[in-house]
Amino acid sequence: MPDAPSYHALPPEEVLRRLEGTAEGLSEAEAAERRRRVGPNALSLAKPASAWKILADQLTSVVVLLLVAAEAVALAIGDLLDAGAIGAVLLINTLLGFFTELRARRAMEGLRELQAPRATVLRGGVAAEIDARDLVPGDVIQLSEGQSVPADARLLEGTDLKVNEAPLTGESLPVQKHVAPVAEDAPLAERSSNVYQATAIGSGSARAVVFATGMATELGRIGGLVGGIEEERTPLERRLDTLGRRLVWLALAAGAVVVGVGTLHGFALGRLIETGLALAIAAVPEGLPAVATIALAVGVHRMARRRALVRRLPSVETLGAVTLVCSDKTGTLTAGEMSVTTLWAGGREIQVTGTGYAPEGGFSVAGRALTAGEDEPLGLALTIGALANRAELEQTAEGWKVRGDPTEAALLVAARKAGLDREALRAQQAELAEVPFSSERMLMATFHRGPEGETLAYVKGAPGRIVELSTRVRMPEGEHPLDQAGREELLQHNRDLAGRGLRVLALAHGKVSQTDESALRELSFVAFAGLIDPPAPGVPELIRAFREAGIHTVMLTGDQEVTAKAIARELGILQEGEEVLGGKELVQLSEAQLTERIRRVRAFSRVSPEHKLAIVTAYQREGEIVAMLGDGVNDAAALKKADVGVAMGLRGTDAAKEAAAIVLQDDRFQTIGVAVEQGRVIFDNIRRFVFYLFSCNLAELLLLLGAGIAGFSLPLLPIQILWLNLVTDTFPALALALEPADPDVMLRPPRSPDEALLSAKFLRQVGFWALLIALPTLGAFIWGLDDGKASQRAVTLSFMTLAFAQTFHLANARRRGARNPWALGAVALVALLQVAAVSVSPLARVLGTTTMDWGDWAVVLGLALVPAAVGRAAGLFRRRETPLPPRGALSGADSPPMR
Numbered sequence: 001m002p003d004a005p006s007y008h009a010l011p012p013e014e015v016l017r018r019l020e021g022t023a024e025g026l027s028e029a030e031a032a033e034r035r036r037r038v039g040p041n042a043l044s045l046a047k048p049a050s051a052w053k054i055l056a057d058q059l060t061s062v063v064v065l066l067l068v069a070a071e072a073v074a075l076a077i078g079d080l081l082d083a084g085a086i087g088a089v090l091l092i093n094t095l096l097g098f099f100t101e102l103r104a105r106r107a108m109e110g111l112r113e114l115q116a117p118r119a120t121v122l123r124g125g126v127a128a129e130i131d132a133r134d135l136v137p138g139d140v141i142q143l144s145e146g147q148s149v150p151a152d153a154r155l156l157e158g159t160d161l162k163v164n165e166a167p168l169t170g171e172s173l174p175v176q177k178h179v180a181p182v183a184e185d186a187p188l189a190e191r192s193s194n195v196y197q198a199t200a201i202g203s204g205s206a207r208a209v210v211f212a213t214g215m216a217t218e219l220g221r222i223g224g225l226v227g228g229i230e231e232e233r234t235p236l237e238r239r240l241d242t243l244g245r246r247l248v249w250l251a252l253a254a255g256a257v258v259v260g261v262g263t264l265h266g267f268a269l270g271r272l273i274e275t276g277l278a279l280a281i282a283a284v285p286e287g288l289p290a291v292a293t294i295a296l297a298v299g300v301h302r303m304a305r306r307r308a309l310v311r312r313l314p315s316v317e318t319l320g321a322v323t324l325v326c327s328d329k330t331g332t333l334t335a336g337e338m339s340v341t342t343l344w345a346g347g348r349e350i351q352v353t354g355t356g357y358a359p360e361g362g363f364s365v366a367g368r369a370l371t372a373g374e375d376e377p378l379g380l381a382l383t384i385g386a387l388a389n390r391a392e393l394e395q396t397a398e399g400w401k402v403r404g405d406p407t408e409a410a411l412l413v414a415a416r417k418a419g420l421d422r423e424a425l426r427a428q429q430a431e432l433a434e435v436p437f438s439s440e441r442m443l444m445a446t447f448h449r450g451p452e453g454e455t456l457a458y459v460k461g462a463p464g465r466i467v468e469l470s471t472r473v474r475m476p477e478g479e480h481p482l483d484q485a486g487r488e489e490l491l492q493h494n495r496d497l498a499g500r501g502l503r504v505l506a507l508a509h510g511k512v513s514q515t516d517e518s519a520l521r522e523l524s525f526v527a528f529a530g531l532i533d534p535p536a537p538g539v540p541e542l543i544r545a546f547r548e549a550g551i552h553t554v555m556l557t558g559d560q561e562v563t564a565k566a567i568a569r570e571l572g573i574l575q576e577g578e579e580v581l582g583g584k585e586l587v588q589l590s591e592a593q594l595t596e597r598i599r600r601v602r603a604f605s606r607v608s609p610e611h612k613l614a615i616v617t618a619y620q621r622e623g624e625i626v627a628m629l630g631d632g633v634n635d636a637a638a639l640k641k642a643d644v645g646v647a648m649g650l651r652g653t654d655a656a657k658e659a660a661a662i663v664l665q666d667d668r669f670q671t672i673g674v675a676v677e678q679g680r681v682i683f684d685n686i687r688r689f690v691f692y693l694f695s696c697n698l699a700e701l702l703l704l705l706g707a708g709i710a711g712f713s714l715p716l717l718p719i720q721i722l723w724l725n726l727v728t729d730t731f732p733a734l735a736l737a738l739e740p741a742d743p744d745v746m747l748r749p750p751r752s753p754d755e756a757l758l759s760a761k762f763l764r765q766v767g768f769w770a771l772l773i774a775l776p777t778l779g780a781f782i783w784g785l786d787d788g789k790a791s792q793r794a795v796t797l798s799f800m801t802l803a804f805a806q807t808f809h810l811a812n813a814r815r816r817g818a819r820n821p822w823a824l825g826a827v828a829l830v831a832l833l834q835v836a837a838v839s840v841s842p843l844a845r846v847l848g849t850t851t852m853d854w855g856d857w858a859v860v861l862g863l864a865l866v867p868a869a870v871g872r873a874a875g876l877f878r879r880r881e882t883p884l885p886p887r888g889a890l891s892g893a894d895s896p897p898m899r
Contacts, residue, residue: 007154007211008191009184015154021138021209023156025122034136041135041151041213043223119150122207139210145203149195152217153208155179160438161204162405163195166330167632167653168218169558169608174202174405178439187583187606188218189558198633203405222609225637226659254701261708291689291730295737299682306674307666309649315661317686318644319627319679322551323750324619325672326612326642327629329557329564331651332669333571334533338406340385340414342502342530344493346377346476352414355534357393357400359416372418377474379418381527384507385411386422387429388446388458407503410531411460429456433515437461443469447515459508459520463494463528466506470525479524494528501566502530532567540572542673547572550749551676554619555603556612558634564605578602583611594618612638625750629664629672631656646672681741683751689733691766692813696729696806698770699777703802706778715781715798717848723837728803728830732810735826740818772870773809776863777802783859796838796849797856803834804864812871 007015016022026034119132122140132150135141141153149163155177162174169175169189177192188196195208197217214220299316303309310316327333337357343350350370354361363370363378372379391404393412402409412422429448432455437444443461450456459466467487472479482490497504507527512519543553553573557564561582568574581597583606589597595618604615612630616638619626628635628642631652639645639659647660648667657663664671700721707715716724780801784794807830810823838849852860 006184008186008194009181010154011181012154012156012179012209015211016156016209019138019209019211021140023140023207024125025140026136026138027124031123031134031136031139034138035134038136038216039214040133042133043215043220135210135213137210137213140207141210142205142207143195143201144205145201147201149197149199149201151210152194152196152212153210155193155195156207156209158206159204160436161206162202164200164202165189165196166558168196168199168634176439177204177206185584188608189606219633222633222636222655225609225613226640226655250701254705257705257708291693291733291737292686294734295682295685295689298737299678303662303675303678306671306678307649307664307668308671308675309663309665310661311663312661315644316675317679317682318625319662319676320681320683321625321751322627322644322676322679324552324554324624325546325627325629326554326556326616326619326638327669328631328635329555329559329567330533331536331631331667332629332648333536333539333555333573334567335536336533336651338410338503338531339534340410340529340531341534342497343378343381343414343527344497344530345381345527346375346474350378352417354417355537357402357409357413359393359400359413361417363418372420375476377476377526379420380474380509381507381529382411382415382418382420383425384458384460384509384526385529386415386420387425387431387448388444388460388507389422390444407505407531411505411529414529435517435520441465441517443520445517445520447512447519450511455512455515457510457512457520457523459510459523460505460529463504463506464491466508466523467491467494467525469520469523470508471522472524474524474526482525490525490528497528497530499562500530501563501570502532503563505529505531532563535567535571536669539669540570542670543572545673545746546676549676549746552602554601554615556607556615556630556638557603557605558607559605561605564603568603573602575602580605583607586611586614591618595621598622609634609637613641616641627672627676629669630660631667635659646675677741677746680745680748684742684745685737685739687762688739688813688815689736691762692736692810693729693733695766695769695773695809695813697725698766699773699802699806700724702770702774703777703781703798706774707781712781712785715778715795716802717795717799720795720799720847720849723847724799724803724806727833729806731826731829732807732823735810735820735822736813738822739815739820742815769809769812769867769871772867773802773805776805776866780859780863784856792848792850793856796852797860799847799849800834800838800852800856800860801863803830803837804860805867807831808864808868809871811868 010018117132118129119135120127120129120142121135122128122142127142135151139151140156141150143149143161155161156179158177158179161177163177165175175189175192177195179193182191182193195206197219212218212220215224296314296316300310303316330336335356337355339355340352341355343352343363348365351364352361353364363372363375370378372382389408389411391402391406391408391412393400393402393409393416395401400413402412415422426448429450432447432449434447435441435443435445441461442465443459445457445459448456448458459469467490470482470487473482473486473490480486494504494506505528506525507529508523508525510520510523546553553571555564555568555571555573557567559567561580565574565580568580574580577600579600580603581601583604586594586604586607594614598615598618599622604611607615612628612635616626616628620641620643625644626642627644627646628638629646629648630636630639631648633653633655635647636653636655636659639647639656644662645660646662646664647656649657649663649665650667652663652667662675700716703715707713777798781794781798784791784797786794807827810827814820814823836843837847838844838852844850
């Protein structure tokens with residue numbers, strides 16, 4: 001038995017022979033035996049990660065492991081208060097991570113929803129309805145309009161069969177199916193003799209023999225692709241991991257220094273352990289996971305208001321790093337609604353305005369408006385398009401809706417734009433008979449009673465076939481004879497229209513003596529109708545904005561290359577020197593050749609699910625951060641593989657939504673632009689609060705190290721460090737997470753995906769401000785010493801100075817000139833909490849603080865203002881010395897940590 005893909009190239013009799021079946025179907029006994037061998041017609045889906053696995057993953061971070069080590073030390077020395085506080089931090093961070101990541105990890109689950117529940121099958125020549133799970137290879141099934149195909153099958157016979165394969169192949173129009181074999185190397189979208197599971201019968205009926213079920217179907221093969229892709233960590237997750245490893249080394253280095261200095265000073269082991277514990281706590285910004293999660297959650301909320309639903313939290317930030325957007329064409333870059341844009345009638349080209357199914361627009365030639373009543377060829381062409389038509393157009397509360405073939409619907413809409421209503425036309429010209437469309441006759445015709453009692457035929461179909469049947473051509477002044485040279489001239493007009501990516505139909509009419517196909521001779525050619533799925537409103541403008549932001553857009557489509565090229569040029573995706581690559585050529589390229597070629601490619605045509613996955617992978621090998629937009633089953637693997645998978649929420653399949661990290665609830669391409677902008681804002685704010693938290697934590701480390709080297713005892717207690725990291729540092733950091741966007745956020749190129757959160761320049765800035773916070777704090781501690789000995793008052797002065805210095809340092813992390821009321825609120829809240837830390841007796845006992853007099857407050861506030869004052873002076877100096885940057889330029893003057 002040959003591989004399944006070859007059945008489309010074999011005649012039906014040979015397919016039945018190789019499947020050991022008959023046109024009457026299998027017997028019940030034979031079907032049961034085959035089901036025992038091949039299993040049910042169902043997808044084998046991977047189980048989602050368990051809640052326990054997600055919980056365990058929260059405990060693998062190096063930052064968490066460092067806290068676990070600190071917890072163990074606290075318990076070992078009997079410091080139950082610190083142990084309890086550290087344990088609470090661990091519990092909060094673990095639960096926070098657990099609940100934000102407890103999500104539906106079911107990238108393949110959506111595929112199950114696409115499987116047809118029931119099937120009509122011939123068993124021993126008798127039709128019966130069975131559970132689709134019971135189908136086996138060799139079964140003969142019956143298909144009719146509106147049904148979902150229950151398994152991959154080869155047609156045995158068909159009548160005017162059209163199948164919607166867009167979810168599987170990306171083909172924007174229903175595919176005409178026929179029994180004749182096609183080339184063995186035909187891509188999936190061109191295998192017109194096969195039907196595939198999860199596609200829908202748009203019109204017609206058929207009998208077919210099943211050749212693949214379950215995981216052997218095209219749907220199952222896509223499920224295998226999706227299941228084989230390991231979910232990769234986002235750039236933010238990788239950066240935070242790197243950050244954690246650096247913290248471990250920082251804590252170990254600080255601990256080694258303290259042990260060495262303490263040994264030289266002859267400190268007791270207990271004091272060394274207590275100092276090491278304080279250093280470990282100081283090295284970890286305990287509030288970072290919570291602040292990072294909340295910052296991402298704020299972005300999620302903002303994006304939700306703009307109709308983008310985030311399924312995976314870290315993906316919000318990843319959007320800000322995107323360098324390339326791969327997008328499905330139909331309904332995403334285009335309107336998803338066929339429209340007549342051009343009519344060639346009466347010897348000239350007529351432009352049709354208005355897109356989509358709303359009958360709004362008009363007709364013009366060279367800028368001069370036309371009406372159907374004044375222009376006879378135009379009116380006749382629109383009448384033919386409306387009457388030789390079986391689509392339905394209706395207005396609903398949600399807008400204009402169509403039933404039937406999208407191409408026919410577009411002809412109806414064009415007629416309505418001219419004020420021609422089909423029912424009114426039928427009332428004037430009663431329909432007598434119909435010749436339905438078939439792939440063999442390549443046309444459709446309806447017969448009508450004319451105003452003078454004559455019988456009129458209105459015909460539409462393939463241009464070559466209609467021109468062949470025409471002996472006259474309708475012009476504004478009347479009908480002209482059509483000779484062979486005239487036919488060739490008409491066909492050249494057809495080629496010109498098709499070369500612009502238009503789907504072309506020909507329209508003709510004639511007086512006839514009978515109402516059957518044989519009467520369709522000596523017709524009068526009236527018009528070519530050029531149709532296309534036009535660009536969605538606002539998409540070309542967004543693609544241009546993406547280019548200005550350093551982001552390229554790549555189009556992936558199941559359409560033919562000429563259509564892909566025309567649409568890509570119209571959208572502004574395809575620029576000079578860039579090219580379109582077809583699926584057939586793509587499969588012939590090696591991995592290295594594809595990686596080299598894609599640097600020039602901006603559109604791919606006739607692509608399969610494997611092609612899309614290979615394309616995304618190749619771009620990622622080139623170092624691109626890829627966002628993939630799609631809506632079909634055929635997009636699921638690429639959506640999962642991309643750095644950010646984005647699915648359409650309205651028309652998207654469940655398979656696409658489950659594989660994606662973000663779902664666009666309005667299906668608008670512009671929404672991804674909003675999401676990218678929000679991702680950049682979030683990364684900017686993450687950099688701001690990481691700068692703030694790390695300069696604060698490094699200040700604590702420097703303070704402890706400085707005191708240790710000087711031979712002093714601890715200027716801060718471990719519980720005080722936890723208070724600072726969890727309470728007084730966290731609220732200002734949260735305010736930074738809510739900073740408004742920089743005006744030039746979408747005028748910069750994307751940041752490098754390899755850019756670390758703690759670059760060398762960033763670390764120098766952190767070190768400078770940390771030292772500027774630590775030195776005044778150490779001064780306050782020394783001021784409070786009692787005859788050179790540490791006291792509760794000295795520790796309190798150190799603790800309070802550090803808290804207020806860190807709080808006032810918020811001004812250095814913010815973007816100057818930005819309005820953020822949350823920042824003022826954070827400063828006020830921290831001030832109240834610090835006053836409570838020395839004035840509320842129960843809290844003071846826990847924190848080990850004592851009351852302060854006015855002199856102490858003067859020292860604390862005076863020293864705490866030093867970092868903010870230096871930052872303000874430095875900002876004023878830079879503004880005076882540096883000219884204002886042009887719009888879109890990257891400047892370091894406004895926000896030291898961000899540039």
